[in-house]
Amino acid sequence: MTTDQAPTVPPTDRGRRTREAIVDAAAGLMEARGIGATGLGDVLRVSGTGKSQLYHYFRGKRELVLAVIDRQLEKVLAAQPALGEGVGGGPGDEVRAWASSIYELQRDGGGPFACPLGVLSGQVDADPGWREHQAAAFAQWERRIAALLVRGQREGSVDPSRDAGEMAVAVLAALQGGLMLARVHRDLHVLALALDAAVDHVRPRPG
């Protein structure tokens, strides 16, 4: 599947900082108000950059949203080091450890918070390029979870007879739905229930 590309990172430090300020401002506004309600004028005001700078890095809002999706995926993966490439972990239950780390991050930070990526999902339908870019971002996250599940299959905590990629999709669905309902109810216990169900789902089945 081809997806639109967000523009490449500018070569100078100053350029990179300017571009980052624009993307950060746009991400914050789009998370809080929605993509549709965020105009380029708002992004300029919040980022403190000028119109010519914004148009130097982005052809317009269409392209800026792609960069916001990339940024949101970066945030998500940075907050989940257990999904990092080559993070072996000690012997034990890696899937449970990953699920617990998500719960603790939310609890310690004063959550429930919405998922930075998931919160945009209802809104990317407005543009096929946005929707494909969002799908590619979720696919990347799913591959990381699948790799975690494969490690779990090796250590014996995950059912080796089932497809790790398919289980990863169900696990991410539980996490997304759990975060969304926890946020609406303002109740982290909802997230715990959803994550427990996901971890339970991937366990080896007796018999």
Added chain:
Amino acid sequence: MTTDQAPTVPPTDRGRRTREAIVDAAAGLMEARGIGATGLGDVLRVSGTGKSQLYHYFRGKRELVLAVIDRQLEKVLAAQPALGEGVGGGPGDEVRAWASSIYELQRDGGGPFACPLGVLSGQVDADPGWREHQAAAFAQWERRIAALLVRGQREGSVDPSRDAGEMAVAVLAALQGGLMLARVHRDLHVLALALDAAVDHVRPRPG
């Protein structure tokens, strides 16, 4: 928990139709563009009603969103007759039947479609009254699922040793996350995986 009340239904047929046209237009726009990007002017244009009519039924956008949330819950419950009060069903697997009916509705209608209620979740944070109303709507849906699970406990298809209310939250989380990811990926198989995991989660556990 107290929540803001959407205004009561008008007494005349004509009034009821006008109010419904306004709520339908608002619901369609808010589903497609987001709450933040939907102005009352758009609602008037799409519904073909006048400003004075809208303000007769709603004090403003704040109140209109509450009525939209009610309407979205109505749509959801109407599409899931297996959750109806007093739907006994024959002997069998009611939870599986419910999950299958959701999948088939999406498949036969040309889905994946977003959940009419879930799609608003990221946006109700803008107003505490909206968020509480959304939470109450989800709580009503959860109670219906819990009742279904209790029937499953009686028929032996659902683990009788676990709390039906807590399982219902995990099931709804799986459904919400599954719908959201299926919609982003344009792939109904994602919904099937999430629903299978949910049905699997509530099964009696051997041993």
